[in-house]
Amino acid sequence: xxxxxxxxxxxxxxxxxxxxxxxxxxxxxxxxxxxxxETCPRVEVIQLPKSYMATxxxxxxxxxxxxxxxxxxxxxxxxxxxxNEYYSxxxxxxxxxxxxxxxxxxxxxxxxxxxxxxxxxxxxxxxILTKEAPA
Numbered sequence: 538x539x540x541x542x543x544x545x546x547x548x549x550x551x552x553x554x555x556x557x558x559x560x561x562x563x564x565x566x567x568x569x570x571x572x573x574x575e576t577c578p579r580v581e582v583i584q585l586p587k588s589y590m591a592t593x594x595x596x597x598x599x600x601x602x603x604x605x606x607x608x609x610x611x612x613x614x615x616x617x618x619x620x621n622e623y624y625s626x627x628x629x630x631x632x633x634x635x636x637x638x639x640x641x642x643x644x645x646x647x648x649x650x651x652x653x654x655x656x657x658x659x660x661x662x663x664x665i666l667t668k669e670a671p672a
Contacts (some may be wrong), residue, residue: 538631538665539623540584540613549573558664560613560624561567570597574604586607605652611658626665630655634666 543549544562549572552559556577565585567571570593574580583606585593590610601608610635613624637647647666648659655662 538626538634538668540626542613542622542624543573546572550573550576555579556583558584560611561589562586564589564592566638567594567597570601574601574606580606581668582609584611584613584661586610586612607660607661607664608644609658609664612656626657627655630657631665634662638666 538558539554540558540560541556542560543552546563546565546569549569552573554577557579558579559573559577559582561569561583570583571625573583583601585608587610591609593608598608625658633651633654634647637650642650644663644666648662651657651662654661657665
């Protein structure tokens, strides 16, 4: 699973329309969010750093909710955009989620353990759990 890293407003309009998960490294305005949703109609998750989440307007939160797009808080640790525009969630993390799911662990246990080990936030682990790791 890959997360598309977007580091500038200008970059939004050059994105592939099939992007599903986008991490924005800058503080997006309402116009930036609308532009992202318009450019990438299949987007399912927009991730923002914790410091930027507090500045997202209620109207944007409502808009994203109506579009069934999750707004998640989180960081992409150790990623260098100059090397690759995508952050790939390690296959070991995906495998760990699958194993724990087949062992019958609760969703909360999986989210807690995997987020601690991988530095992914629990909401992103929950998204992966529902989208990519069927038992």
